Amino acid sequence: MVSLRKSIEKDQIFGNWKVIDPGEKRYVQVICLLCNKTIKKVDYTILINDKYRSDSCGCKIKTSSKRHEMLNKTYSYLTVIDTENRYVKCRCICDKEIFVDYLGILSENNRSCGYYIILY
Ligand SMILES: [Zn+2]
Numbered sequence: 649m650v651s652l653r654k655s656i657e658k659d660q661i662f663g664n665w666k667v668i669d670p671g672e673k674r675y676v677q678v679i680c681l682l683c684n685k686t687i688k689k690v691d692y693t694i695l696i697n698d699k700y701r702s703d704s705c706g707c708k709i710k711t712s713s714k715r716h717e718m719l720n721k722t723y724s725y726l727t728v729i730d731t732e733n734r735y736v737k738c739r740c741i742c743d744k745e746i747f748v749d750y751l752g753i754l755s756e757n758n759r760s761c762g763y764y765i766i767l768y
């Protein structure tokens with residue numbers, strides 16, 4: 649299990665949680681990507697396990713339905729292909745796949761791959 653622990657790095661994303669401090673022992677400091685507010689220390693064995701990890705700090709319920717409705721819809725240059733997380737996966741007309749904040753898409757601020765945060 650030691651190797652799994654070492655593979656956790658800063659800015660790595662697990663579900664809706666982003667690592668802000670991988671720490672050195674059992675606990676990893678993470679921030680909830682859905683609200684960008686809640687910071688928690690979680691047991692890394694839970695963080696890396698899809699079954700046991702929580703979806704969000706509890707704010708997910710408010711936002712998930714709107715996001716899920718975006719699946720397979722096209723907004724200007726972007727077609728939404730995965731809505732699991734706040735940063736939805738989109739395919740641009742140039743065929744590039746990018747992750748963008750769904751709120752940016754809805755607010756019409758970010759509808760192409762050209763000028764938005766590329767996380768991966
Ligand atoms: Zn949250």
Ligand SMILES: [Zn+2]
Nearest residue numbers: 740741742761
């Ligand atoms: Zn593009």
